[in-house]
Amino acid sequence: MMGTSAPRLTGNLFLDRAPGNAMSELRHSLAPVTLENARIIYDYGQPMDRVLFPVGSVISVVLEMSDGATAEVGIIGREGMTGMAIALGQSSSNNRTIVQIPDGALSLPADEFRSAVESDPELKAFSLRYAQAVFMTTLHLSACNSLHPINARCARWLLMAHDRVGENLLRLTQEFLSQMLGVRRASVVVAASELQAAGFITYTRGQITILNRSGLESAACECYEKMEREWKKIMGYSVRKNGAIVL
Ligand SMILES: [Zn+2]
Structure with a gap:
């Protein structure tokens, strides 16, 4: 449009693609923050006083059982935001939302x-589409967690994290990964060892490096591709690492 220049890209795809004037005005209120590992963004029954748009960090939505067992029901990175339920009128959290990869x-x-x-119908429609994409992801993750073997889920998770981080080095511990996958740490160690033996990844304490992405794709369950395809259909942009990084 005449007299206006394109807004600067933030590196968060939700922000960079959200339509409407209201969102461009909000850009002035955005504050950069650094998220350290394991920081709890929202917790059960606590008020959700802010929303976060990750740029490089990866945040997990987890449900915890009374015995302390956890499972991941959502994963949020540069493609999205935390706290979408706020747009739907919710003010306190019904889950734990926790930083999985710091940045x-x-x-x-x-x-x-x-x-x-x-105030902005275009932004509202976009946000509702996002809520639909999040719901789709949750459904897939629930099915994946109960149907697919740990090795394939581990590869699937690493691919999803790789897409969101945008670099080959993932700063996360096996302890954390096991919590996300809802399995004992020993099972994650076995899964990671097999992926390492195949030459797809290498890991040291506190970090995993992706060496062979297509190998990892061959080891992952079908959920990775399905979620990616569905996401693109709903949102019109890709989560995939090489699909939509606009610099
Ligand atoms: Zn799966």
Whole structure:
């Protein structure tokens, strides 16, 4: 449009693709934050006072059982945001949302995001599509967690993290990965050893490096491809590492 210049890209695909004037105005309120490993963003029954748009960090939505066992029901990186339920009128959390891979994010007060969504029909429609994509991911993850073997799920998770981090080095511990996959740490060690023996990854304490992405894709369950395809259909952009990084 005449007289305006394209807004600067933030590196978060939700922000960079969200339509509507309200969102461009909100850009002034975005504050860069550094998220350290295992920081809890939202917790059970706690108010959700801000939304985060990851840039390089990966955040997991987990459910915890009364015996302490956990399972991941959502994964959020540069393709999305935390706290979408805020746009749907929810103000306190019904899950634990925790930093899985540390790095940066852009933070926005929750009430500013809520009023922007309420005042801008284009942004509202986009946000509802995002909520639908998140719901689709949750359904797939639930099925994956109960149907597929740990090795394939581990490869699937690493691919999803790789897409969101944008580099080959993933700073995460096996302990954390086992919590996300809802299995004992020993099972993750076996799965990671097999992926390493195949030459797909290498790992040391606290970090995993992707060496052979197509090999990892061959080891992953079908869920990775299916979620990616469905995501693109709903949102119009790809989560995939090489699919939509716009610099
Ligand atoms: Zn699966």
